[in-house]
Amino acid sequence: DAGVTQSPTHLIKTRGQHVTLRCSPISGHKSVSWYQQVLGQGPQFIFQYYEKEERGRGNFPDRFSARQFPNYSSELNVNALLLGDSALYLCASSFTRVVETQYFGPGTRLLVL
Amino acid sequence: RKEVEQDPGPFNVPEGATVAFNCTYSNSASQSFFWYRQDCRKEPKLLMSVYSSGNEDGRFTAQLNRASQYISLLIRDSKLSDSATYLCVVNGLTGGGNKLTFGTGTQLKVEL
Numbered sequence A: 001d002a003g004v005t006q007s008p009t010h011l012i013k014t015r016g017q018h019v020t021l022r023c024s025p026i027s028g029h030k031s032v033s034w035y036q037q038v039l040g041q042g043p044q045f046i047f048q049y050y051e052k053e054e055r056g057r058g059n060f061p062d063r064f065s066a067r068q069f070p071n072y073s074s075e076l077n078v079n080a081l082l083l084g085d086s087a088l089y090l091c092a093s094s095f096t097r098v099v100e101t102q103y104f105g106p107g108t109r110l111l112v113l
Numbered sequence B: 001r002k003e004v005e006q007d008p009g010p011f012n013v014p015e016g017a018t019v020a021f022n023c024t025y026s027n028s029a030s031q032s033f034f035w036y037r038q039d040c041r042k043e044p045k046l047l048m049s050v051y052s053s054g055n056e057d058g059r060f061t062a063q064l065n066r067a068s069q070y071i072s073l074l075i076r077d078s079k080l081s082d083s084a085t086y087l088c089v090v091n092g093l094t095g096g097g098n099k100l101t102f103g104t105g106t107q108l109k110v111e112l
Helices: none
Strands: A005-007 A010-013 A019-024 A031-037 A044-050 A053-057 A064-068 A074-078 A087-094 A108-112 B004-006 B011-014 B019-025 B032-038 B045-050 B055-057 B060-065 B070-075 B084-093 B098-102 B106-111
Touching: A005 A087, A010 A019, A019 A087, A019 A108, A031 A074, A031 B098, A044 A064, A044 A074, A044 B098, A074 A087, B004 B084, B011 B019, B019 B084, B019 B106, B032 B060, B032 B070, B045 B055, B045 B060, B070 B084
Parallel strands: A010 A108, B011 B106
Antiparallel strands: A005 A019, A019 A074, A031 A044, A031 A087, A044 A053, A064 A074, A087 A108, B004 B019, B019 B070, B032 B045, B032 B084, B055 B060, B060 B070, B084 B098, B084 B106
16 A cells, blocks of 8 residues: 655745645545744744645644645645745645644655755 | 753663663653653653553653653663663653653663
8 A cells, every 4th residue: 555645855945935745645645734844943834734634723823824625635835935945845645633643644754046 | 950851871881681760850841751762862762651650662661650750661681682772761741732842861881
């Protein structure tokens, strides 16, 4: 079975630009969560989506937004990019929205110049 | 205070050694607990869940102490392939769903 997939794998943007990252969960999983991992730190929770609705939001500015589609795939959007947004963006999926194991995709490595 | 605290290391140990990692968490309402392993420039992968009764998977043993809000991971007979960053992870409710809260990770280097 395919695991969580993310695209693109790498991305280079300049300050002020906008970026869209994509995630497809494991087949049958209905919940998608997004995390940001900057170098030397653990991943930080950004959003959780379940059944196309936002179920949780971390401490990130409104420049960050996301959505989930009927097929449970998800997009993370970041506007007005800052240098500090350079990070590995991880998507994780789980079957439901409640407390359980989440499985991570390979991530999208974003560099903002 | 950070929600999940770990010693960042690095822990440099010889092959065959036993090494222990510790972690503390601040939210007493946390629901479940995990250790994830992360190799350099890769995604985190679930190593094992952590229960109050303790659980063992081969050379790995994890333990949870809810009263002290403390989680541990013991690795016996270390292998070169165990070199990685070990992330202590706490799963808690957000109101409408759940989120994982990660520690900064503890780096392990197993040497010949």
